[in-house]
Amino acid sequence: MPTFDYRADDARGRPCKGRLEADSPRHARQLMRERGLWPRTLREVGAGDGANPQPRGGRLKAAELALLTLQLSTLVQAGLPLEEALEAVAKQSARRRVAGLLSAVRSRVMEGHALATALGQFPRAFPELFRATVAAGERSGHLGHVLEQLAAYTQARQASRQKIQMALVYPLILMLASVAIVGFLLGYVVPDVVKIFVDSGQPLPWLTRALIGVSDALRNHGLLLIGALASLVGFWRWSLRQPTLRLRWHHLVLNIPLIGEVLRAMEAARFASTLAILGKSAVPLVDALEIAAAVIGNLTIRARMVDVARSVREGGTLTRGLEQSGDIPPMMLHMIASGERAGELDRMLARAAEQQESSLAARIALVVSLFEPAMLVLMGGVVLLIVMAILLPILSLNQLVN
Structure with missing residues (x-):
């Protein structure tokens, strides 16, 4: 309707x-x-296929998706028909974009489509993992319980993402402040101070001459440097949209010390938690592996996980395929192998994901704790060089006067 x-x-x-x-x-x-x-x-x-372009092209934030999923699961488990539950959640939403999206989904459900099929009309708002889990819940007849698990999974992913973002806020502010302070010193303070030494006609130390050169370059070509930096960032973003260059970049990032290890840990935790929620929702293992591989952001790791899904489809074990990929930590492999032998793969995958996320949080905290003093030391060293470049000519003048 x-x-x-x-x-x-x-x-x-x-x-x-x-x-x-x-x-x-x-x-x-x-x-x-x-x-x-x-x-x-x-x-x-929200009427027809072309009457609601806004929801079709819109995205849902992780927090919005988790909230509407939790509300929908509560109403469905309370025995409310799906159409009425969608209508109630749409009316409850304070954002018109979300309400319009849910109204469009409800219209398709009332036309006779399954909920997963209706969600499939809006792939940018509802990712493949979400749709596959809902489809499994509809097939099993436990849609409310599956939606509840899906809401908990979405909330956990959002909480993990926010934790990482909050850990990186202070180092980023510190880096920007350091760059701004050093740029202000070189662009406005240093030229006025060293002008006295230049007018004296005395030979200047090499450190002072280098500082004057850097200061003049910033003052005369600052806009050009900013434009070159913006062009470089634009080229980098363009290259990420090219499949070949993006694959090479993702492969290169994995080989960077410390960053590559953290990235592997993040992708391993995401893969395990996605596979766990799909397994609990009764999605077949091969299909779950293909969906979990599609969730991975790094293309190099994603390709190897697709190979794992192919090997399992051909009759191999999950543990053997993951071991050959080389992207899953040994502890997770042991836990997955134990769950596979005991027939409790879903539970062990969830535990492995929790353990990996805890380890990842500790590793990120370590990296951040090392980054902060490193930035302070680097900024202090730059300021020390500026002070020395100013003091050396003063000492030379004093010796000349004496």
């Missing part, structure tokens, strides 16, 4: 706006008059 956004005047003449469902615009105006509303504007949203 189509959904309409309206603006109207109530019985007291006050303007109001809202959303309702009706068979046609004429039916929508009739419903509004029955509610004591006088329609001013009426716009259809």
Whole structure:
């Protein structure tokens, strides 16, 4: 059933706006008059395949996806029909974009489509992992329980992402502040100070001459340097959109000391947790492996995980395939092998993911704790060089006077 956004005047003449469902615009105006509303504007949203371009092209934030999934699971487990549950969650949403998206999904469900099929019309909002899990829940008849697990998984991923982002905030601020302070010293303070030494006509130490050269370059070519840096960043972002260059870059990142290890740990934790939630939702192992591989961000690791899925499809064991890939830490491999032998693969995958995320958090904390003093030492060293470049000519002048 189509959904309409309206603006109207109530019985007291006050303007109001809202959303309702009706068979046609004429039916929508009739419903509004029955509610004591006088329609001013009426716009259809979420009807048909081309009537709702905004939700089709929009994305949902992880927090929004987790919230609506949790609300939907609560209503479905309470025995509410799926159409009514979608309508209630849409009305509950404070964001019009999310409400419009859910209304469009509800329209397709009322047309007879399965929920997973309706979600598949909006692939940017609902990722493949989400849709596959919902489809498994519909097949098993435990959609509410599967949605609850999916909400917990989405919330855990969001919490892990926020934890990493918050850990990187202070080092990033410190780096930007250091660059700004050093740039201000070289661009505005140093030229006024060293002008005295230049006017004296005495030979200057090499450190002072180098500092004057850097300062002049920043003052005369600062905009050019900023433009070159912006062009370099633009070229880098363009190269990431090229499949061949992006694959080479991802392969190169894995070989960088410390960063490559952290990236492997992140991808391993994401792979294990995704495989665990799919296994709990009764998704076949081979299909779950292909979906979990698609979730991985690094293309090099993703290609190796696709090979793992292929080897399992051909009859190999999961542990053997992951061991040959070389991207899963030994501790996780032992836990996965234990779960595979005991028939508790889903539970052991979840435990392995939790253990890997804890180890990853500790490793990131270590990297951040090393980065902060390193930035302070680097900034202190640069400031020391600037001070020495200024003091050396002063000492030379004093010796000349004496």
